[in-house]
Amino acid sequence: MQNNTDTQPQQHPISLYFKVWGLLFVLSSFSYLVDYMQYQGLLRWTLILVFMFLKAGLIVAVFMHMVWERIAFTLAILSPPLCILVLIALMASEASYTNLNRLIFFG
């Protein structure tokens, strides 16, 4: 286990946390406004995904201290979830095929 005397405890200026905190509030308001303004179609999806990834990135990077970890650790934790993209692609193509069949036979 690490000994507190030979490692530098992670001291980051508290102002950084306040900035990120504020930014998360602003981004959440924007997400909510996307629904409130009733944006539809491609614009809605782009905005939702952009705000979502910005928020997720800020939480992981600053609040969960990922930017201050070494790359070996960051990659070991953050690259495995990329597999999920494959699952999403597989399930999406399967689901649209099922949907098509339902429309043809039950629609």
Place this chain on the structure above:
Amino acid sequence: MDNTTQPTTRGMTGLIEDWVSDKDAFKNVSWGKTMMWIFLLSDTFIFSCFLVGYMSVRMTTDVPWPNASEVFALTIAGEHIPLILIAIMTFVLITSSGTMAMAVNCGYRRQRKQAAVLMLVTAVFGVCFVGMQAFEWTKLIEEGVRPWGNPMGAPQFGAAFFMITGFHGFHVSIGVIYLTVVALKVLRGDYEERGYEIVEITGLYWHFVDLVWVFIFAFFYLW
């Protein structure tokens, strides 16, 4: 983890040197923190499976999906506001993430009273969140939403809703208990010798719960 020699190289060279060093690859990271991250990684896959399953049923059905904006609308003081409860829940959770980050900071500054108080404040926000979720569930159940059907549209809506938000709410509840236990131990001074990394590890779990909510909010409530 014994890190007598501190790594100096950074970037790609650092990455390669860490992995080929024939011992622990994760320098400067204690086992406690590593294992929490690995647990969160596995949890990421569980939540992803739920969300992908939700995506599949929503894409396959030819019955219109209930409009979340309307289902979760509330009438406050005569005003009909779409999705307002979910927006408030989102802000409560982000606020709790902020107080948690402050607690971690105080822990490393060895201000154990402030750290414990901030952790307890975080737990109170967590309880608020679960309370609002209970209200939301009650409202939907009264409106006739069930895991096998609902009056608003596609029957899979209820199954996806109860499963995803239920599992997330369960995580928040466990987080509240975890935070309270660690906060009380911090307050008692149990970590004076070992240091306050435990606050950061607890914080990782709490921030993850907030992180999952970001995705649920985008995919379940805004889609």
